[in-house]
Amino acid sequence: MIRVERVGPLATIQDLGRPGWFDSGVGIAGAADRASLRLANRLVGNPEGAAGIEVLLGGLELLADRHLTVAVTGAAAPASVDGRPMGAASVLEIEAGQRLRLGFAMAGLRSYVAVRGGIDVPAVLGSRSRDTLSGLGPDPLRAGDVLPVGPPPRLYPIVDVAPVLPPASGLLTVHVIPGPRDDWFSSVTALFAGDWTVSSATDRIGARLDRRSGPALERRVSSELPTEGMALGSIQVPPSGQPVVFLADHPITGGYPVIGVVADAEVDLVAQARPGQRIRFRPCLT
Structure with a gap:
């Protein structure tokens, strides 16, 4: 115990x-x-x-x-x-x-x-x-x-420490797969231009971002989007234009367009980003 x-x-x-x-x-x-x-x-x-x-x-x-x-x-x-x-x-x-x-x-x-x-x-x-x-x-x-603590496993690794680096505290570069609703925006390149800042409203549901530098995310389609499924790492853009990167406790459906999805291996990096930390998005090349 x-x-x-x-x-x-x-x-x-x-x-x-x-x-x-x-x-x-x-x-x-x-x-x-x-x-x-x-x-x-x-x-x-x-x-x-x-x-x-x-x-x-x-x-x-x-x-x-x-x-x-x-x-x-x-x-x-x-x-x-x-x-x-x-x-x-x-x-x-x-x-x-x-x-x-x-x-x-x-x-x-x-x-x-x-x-x-x-x-x-x-x-x-x-x-x-x-x-x-x-x-x-x-x-x-x-x-x-x-x-309570469960019974110990039978096998036990012989290791004292793992040689890992702590999470980055400076600019964080994150790769994004555009879509599925990037065509709802005037230009998806606006997501990749300039930097974003993690908001103090960030929680386990999502990392909320403020624009630090670069153009705004402008909607090209003004109609409402029917509710659709949301994946881990989805970058949903509400009417404010300030995107949210969905994390572990994200809703499974949503009604705002998703301009891109963070590469799965890098969602953990976003989960470690602190309020005020800068994030820069880059498109996945493959």
Whole structure:
């Protein structure tokens, strides 16, 4: 068991989501930065889809009630065990009575804490993820919560640390596949001209963007668009002209045109972009 002693802005239980429920109106959800959760799980010997803790900006404190093997990945939130600093993406051995603390992230937005055995809360529709849009899954963590840990896997990797770089804190370049509704705009090149800035209204549903430099996204078609399916990474453009990049908890349908879709491998990068960070879109060449 793990006791939650302190929570920062937000901490939720996340795995790789609940696919297969679109016909019931339920999205996949899951970790916003899937690569970081997968890495944390691999470091402690879990299956990649085991449930861990997604931590927004840091501020989490956990108390172990027995020996635990833990890894912290994602945003560069300084980790310490009983006040002793620990390296990023390291395998941490924590004894009963010791506390793992995450400070404020210096780069990136979301950190991931994996525990060998996984966080063993009850699954909802096959997943332990919290979907902040639908309200499915376990509630966001609060001080005083006690989290069960599942049985440890039989195999265990021999590794101390993963040589990964922290999320970028400067200009982020993201590749986009134009369409399916790029023809609704006067020019799709307006998306690729200049820079955008991540808004403070960003959440797990989507990264909302403000224009930093370059031309506005002007609609060529003024009629309403029938509701259609929305994919992870879709760049939806509401009437304001300020696009939203859909993230893990995005709605599965929408009525505003999608000018392009972020390449799947780079959605995780957008999920780590902090408010005020600059984003530049580039068209995919293949």
